[in-house]
Amino acid sequence: MSEGKGHDWPLWEVFVRSKGGLSHRHVGSVHAPDAELALRHARDTYTRRLEGVSLWVVPSSAIVASDPAQSGEMFEPAEDKIYRHPTFYDIPDVVKHI
């Protein structure tokens, strides 16, 4: 980064836990020069209306994603494994608690 032009700070992805017991969920991103200010910027941007109880920030450059062009081979093979779902099995209605 060259000095004197005030370039963009790096981008961070922001995840918010909206209340205890729930997972952090991606809500957006912020620019920040470092991790600590990234947390502060995330707090000041994404939790102004009581949206959360916990925050994660992750450098956008650190996230590795699957390739959408490969989504067929990645995700479609799961489609026919219906025996993994409880509704696949026939149990008579009279049998309870199963």
Next chain:
Amino acid sequence: MRLVRIEAEGHKRYIASMYTTELSKNVKPIEAAEDPALVEAFEARVAADEFIEPKDWMPEAYRKTLVRQISQHAHSEIVGMLPEGNWITRAPSLRRKAILLAKVQDEGGHGLYLYCAAETLGTSREEMVEALHSGKAKYSTIFNYPTLTWADIGAIGWLVDGAAIMNQVPLQRTSYGPYARAMVRVCKEESFHQRQGYEIMIALANGTDAQKRMAQDALNRWWWPSLMMFGPPDDNSPNTARSMRWRIKRETNDELRQKFVDITVPQAEYLGLTVPDPALSWNEVKGGYDFGEIDWEEFYAVVRGEGPVAKERMKARREAWDNGAWVRDAAAAHEAKRAAKAAA
């Protein structure tokens, strides 16, 4: 397995995976060279109301149109902070001060969400800001008008936010995922903006003669520019059809404008204010108002950058950016020092 980085990389247009640098040299980023099969699949997905995500294949024209639309939207939020910001220090009560500050801050937040959404398309915030400051990028014409009295704050909330909401609500279902998600957040947060504006107008309309005069004068000045916010008439809006097909525009300019007039006129009547349009009349047949001719010469002059306070708005934005350069540099330098120390 191929891995993808979610971070948009500067100017690079379409990075399918980490391993396609060679490939991307061969991909000509012009529509003509685009694989018809890919284009067809894309059009089918959009037509089926599926969402397009940043790393999905998309036609170059779609990407460009989106960058233009989202960054303009972001610029409008940021420049839009200025006319209302003009009254934060002069708000007439502690309650009004807090509300206005929170509202203008929200607009900054909305600009931020939108810049981030545009960044997923491979442009940087810095590039967008520079395009704004050089006059290359546009923003909503409405913000080139001055806020003269406190009533302007009411009128902006009521009319300008009202018009904006009308435009934005359908965009929550726009085809580009990051844009749609940003708009969901924006619409949720903006729900109080119009109400606070109208509340200001009610107080003025029920107030002293001086306050009533302020309110009427504000309506007189903001009415027509608000109608212009929806953009040129449909027969003069060449890209509307394509944008509608791509689900990045969901209703036409004239449809939205008509809706706005129909909703707003009774609100003005409730305030006891007169809409500054002698041609305004209820049309029983169409079930809506007929209204007078918009002065499109005025609109195009403001688009050209000749709005009454266009120069002031750009000067304020450039100064904020330029005066902040040393701050952004300092924080980056501090982090570089820390990282170097940690590595040593």
Next chain:
Amino acid sequence: MPSLPTIEKDVEQRAKSAPDHGAFDSATAGQHDPAVVDYCQRLGDDALILGQRLSEWCGHAPALEVDLSLANIALDLIGQATNFLGLAGNANELAFHRDVLDWKNCWLVEQPNGDFAQTMARQFLFSTWQHMLYDRLAGSSDQRIAAVAAKAVKEVAYHRELAADWVIRLGDGTDESARRMAEGLDWCWRFLPELFELDETLQALVDRGIAVNPQSFEDDYRQAIGAVLAEAKLATPPEQRPILGGRRGHHSEHLGHLLAVMQYLPRTYPDAVW
């Protein structure tokens, strides 16, 4: 008449050590203890004037994210001012219809924003003080003051940390930022002694357990400031001649201009309701 719970032995025991004054001894509703009113005005005026100053940044900050941070701090401060001035009387009357001589804020908060370094120097020096003060004020014998302070102390803790973060980044950033940060601190330094001034009004309230004696945490304060400046690789500025008088209505020239802007509408239209 419904039966009441039996008064048990342990309740009798506890009753012995309970305070010997209560609601019955307090001032009649609508009557305000002038010393408490004065103290609430000091607290409220500090918050309002600084909130007003910070709101001047809105739309003009060095980065969008920073714009949002500054507005959040300003909103917290305006909220605190509304609460404290509400304890002193009609908050809006007090905010919009007093002239310079009746304002009780300290000099530090009315200083102009200057550049971002000066703003952060002011914020860091004030928020650190305010945090230490509110932390103790949450134990005030005046329940209303204690309640406002207890709520605000969390807000102020955040302001203090954010400001310290910026002092460190600017102090130990580039040559230019270090110079600007040192200049910002230098500008503000002469106003620190006022924060620890213990005048008669304050002393009387301290004696009644209502106010906090700021001198009780001056050493902690100097130490905390010194620690952050050391991390920022900034020298602690040399002591300057103390500038005092804000608590008694004697201010800088800046305050009059701030009030002229802030109070313009209610003063121009005295009959209007907004």
